[in-house]
Amino acid sequence: MIVKVSAQGGRLALGSHMPGLIRYLVGPGRANEHTDPHLVASSEVMAQAFAGSEWDARKTGDLVRVLDGDWRKARRAAGLPVVAMQDESTVPGPVRAAHVLHVSLSLHRDEGRLSDEQWAAIASDYVEAMGFTASSGKARSQWAAFRHGLSRQGNDHIHLVVSMVREDGTRASEWQMFARSRRAADEIEARYGLRRVKDDAAERGLPGYTGAEAAKATRQGREEPDRFQVARRLRAAAAVSDGEAEFVRSARMAGLLVRPRFAPGGTGEVIGFAAAIRPQDGQSPVWFAGGTLDRNLALPRLRERWEQTEEATQEALGEWRKANTAWQVRARSQAAVTARGLAGPEWTELPGVNIPLEAARDIARVNRQLAEVELGDRGAWTRAAQEAAGVFATWSVATEGDRPGPLARASDALARSAQPWRGSAEAPVLKPGMAGRHLRLLTRAGSDRPGTGWTAVMRQVDATVTAIHQAHEARGELVRAGYIAAQAQEGLDGIRAELAAGTPDPAMSAGSAKGSTPAAPRWVRQPARHHDPHRPGPESAPGSRDGSRDHGR
Structure with missing residues (x-):
C-alpha cells in the first residue's frame, strides 16, 4: 500500500485551511477527474450523517464545521479568529494555524479495487495505529476518509483528513509522523494481504515527491518532477x-x-x-x-x-x-x-575506438565478479545496483535527454535497490570501475555513431540486472526483486525490441563492412552541443x- 503524508521539502506539512481541502476532495477535481465523491469512514457518525455523493455548499460547510470544530473552539477560547491570519508565526500550540493532516492511502494500479467497507476498515485501523482515536488513552481527533474514484494513474485510493487538535483542546503528536505512518501501513498490508512496498522495516526507499511538484511538472509539460x-x-x-x-x-x-x-x-x-x-x-x-x-x-x-x-x-x-x-x-x-x-554532452568522433563495445567488455568483467559473490552478501549486491544505476543514468542523460525512457526507468529502479538498509553498516562505495573510463569517453568524446555496439552493451547490462534481481529473490527480498522486474526489466524489454528491429550490430561481427552504421534506437536523441x-x-x-x-x- 502506498501512503503519502502531506509534506514539503521532506518535512511534515500541515494545512491551515480545512474548507479548501474539503471542497477539493468532494468537488470535481482539477480536471474533472473525481467521480462519486463520498465518505467511507469517519469519527463518530459523520459518514452516515453526510452520506451520498451530492455535495452542495451547505452540506460541505456543515462537514467542515464538524471536522474543524475542536480547532475553532480552541481559537475562540484564545481570542483568535477562526480563519487563519496571514502571519501566525508566534501563535503557540493547539491554536496555531497549521492543524490539518492530509494523508492518501493507495493501492498499486494492478491490485484492482476495494469495496467501501474494506476501505472503511483500513482507514479506521490507520487512524487508530496513529494514535488519533480514544484507544490511545487520549482524547480523540476528528477525522474523515474520502473516496472519489481512481487517480489519474488508475490507482484505487482514499484520502484521510485529520484535525490535529483533539476534543479536549490538546494537540495531537507530530513526533516521527512519517515513521509512525509507515509502521501503521506495514501492519495494514499484513492484515489485509495488500502488496508491500518494503521487504521489512529496515529497508529504505527513495524520497517521494509532493503533489505540488507533480502539478508543476504537468504545467511545464514535463513527464516527471x-x-x-x-x-x-x-x-x-x-x-x-x-x-x-x-x-x-x-x-x-x-x-x-x-x-x-x-x-x-x-x-x-x-x-x-x-x-x-x-x-x-x-x-x-x-x-x-x-x-x-x-x-x-x-x-x-x-x-x-x-x-x-x-x-x-x-x-x-x-x-x-x-x-x-x-x-x-x-x-x-x-x-x-x-x-x-x-x-546531454555532445557526440564527437573518437577514431578507432568502439565505445559501447569497450563498455560492454567492462560490464562483462563485473558480471564475472558478481557470479562469485555470495547471495547473502547484501553489501556487495547493493554496491552492484548502485554502480549499475549510475551506468543507466549516464546513458539516459546522454541519449534520452529530458524525456525519460527505458534507460531512466531502469536507472531509477536500480537506485532504489541500491539504498542502504536501516541499522546496517553502510556498504563501501565501488571505485569507478564498471565501464567507468569508457563511460567518460562515451559522454565526453563519444561517437558520432551512437547505435554502434548497443546490442553488446545491453546484453551485459541485462545480465547485471538479472543477477541483482535473482540475488534479491534468493534472500527473500521479494519487494525489491519485484520492483527490479517491473521497472528495470521493462526498460530493457523496450531497448531490446528496438535493437531487434534495427540493422545487425557490426560491433558483434568481426567482418563488418567499413563505414557500416546501424540506425540508433529511437530513444537515442540526435547529437546536440551542450552548454x-x-x-x-x-x-x-x-x-x-x-x-x-x-x-x-
Whole structure:
C-alpha cells in the first residue's frame, strides 16, 4: 500500500485551511477527474450523517464545521479568529494555524479495487495505529476518509483528513509522523494481504515527491518532477567522474546548477551541496540537497568513490567556488535566462575506438565478479545496483535527454535497490570501475555513431540486472526483486525490441563492412552541443527557492 503524508521539502506539512481541502476532495477535481465523491469512514457518525455523493455548499460547510470544530473552539477560547491570519508565526500550540493532516492511502494500479467497507476498515485501523482515536488513552481527533474514484494513474485510493487538535483542546503528536505512518501501513498490508512496498522495516526507499511538484511538472509539460531529473543527472555525473572536481564539472555539463554548502566561518571547506535544473525564462531554480534525493548522493558518500589528497581537495574547492559564483552573480544581476533544454554532452568522433563495445567488455568483467559473490552478501549486491544505476543514468542523460525512457526507468529502479538498509553498516562505495573510463569517453568524446555496439552493451547490462534481481529473490527480498522486474526489466524489454528491429550490430561481427552504421534506437536523441559551464552566459533566473532546506546532505 502506498501512503503519502502531506509534506514539503521532506518535512511534515500541515494545512491551515480545512474548507479548501474539503471542497477539493468532494468537488470535481482539477480536471474533472473525481467521480462519486463520498465518505467511507469517519469519527463518530459523520459518514452516515453526510452520506451520498451530492455535495452542495451547505452540506460541505456543515462537514467542515464538524471536522474543524475542536480547532475553532480552541481559537475562540484564545481570542483568535477562526480563519487563519496571514502571519501566525508566534501563535503557540493547539491554536496555531497549521492543524490539518492530509494523508492518501493507495493501492498499486494492478491490485484492482476495494469495496467501501474494506476501505472503511483500513482507514479506521490507520487512524487508530496513529494514535488519533480514544484507544490511545487520549482524547480523540476528528477525522474523515474520502473516496472519489481512481487517480489519474488508475490507482484505487482514499484520502484521510485529520484535525490535529483533539476534543479536549490538546494537540495531537507530530513526533516521527512519517515513521509512525509507515509502521501503521506495514501492519495494514499484513492484515489485509495488500502488496508491500518494503521487504521489512529496515529497508529504505527513495524520497517521494509532493503533489505540488507533480502539478508543476504537468504545467511545464514535463513527464516527471524535477527531483528525478536532478537525481539521475547527479548519478550520471558521479558515474563518469574520477574525482570530486570532475564531478562538479560533469554535473554542470549535464544541465544542472550546483551550489556548495561551506563549513561555518568561510569558504575553505565544502561539507554539502545542492543542485537544480536550469530554469526556464523568468523562473527561479528549485534546489535539492544531494542526500535528500538519494542517500548515495550525499557528498560524504560520494567522496568515498574518490581518492582524497590535498591536491584533489583544492582542485575540487576551486570548482565548487566557480559553480557558486556562476549562479550567484547572475541572480544578483537579474539576468534573463536562456532556455537551453536538458541536452546531454555532445557526440564527437573518437577514431578507432568502439565505445559501447569497450563498455560492454567492462560490464562483462563485473558480471564475472558478481557470479562469485555470495547471495547473502547484501553489501556487495547493493554496491552492484548502485554502480549499475549510475551506468543507466549516464546513458539516459546522454541519449534520452529530458524525456525519460527505458534507460531512466531502469536507472531509477536500480537506485532504489541500491539504498542502504536501516541499522546496517553502510556498504563501501565501488571505485569507478564498471565501464567507468569508457563511460567518460562515451559522454565526453563519444561517437558520432551512437547505435554502434548497443546490442553488446545491453546484453551485459541485462545480465547485471538479472543477477541483482535473482540475488534479491534468493534472500527473500521479494519487494525489491519485484520492483527490479517491473521497472528495470521493462526498460530493457523496450531497448531490446528496438535493437531487434534495427540493422545487425557490426560491433558483434568481426567482418563488418567499413563505414557500416546501424540506425540508433529511437530513444537515442540526435547529437546536440551542450552548454559549456565555463563559457560566459546566464545560468540562473533571479532568486531561488529550495526544494530542501538542508543543503549539507
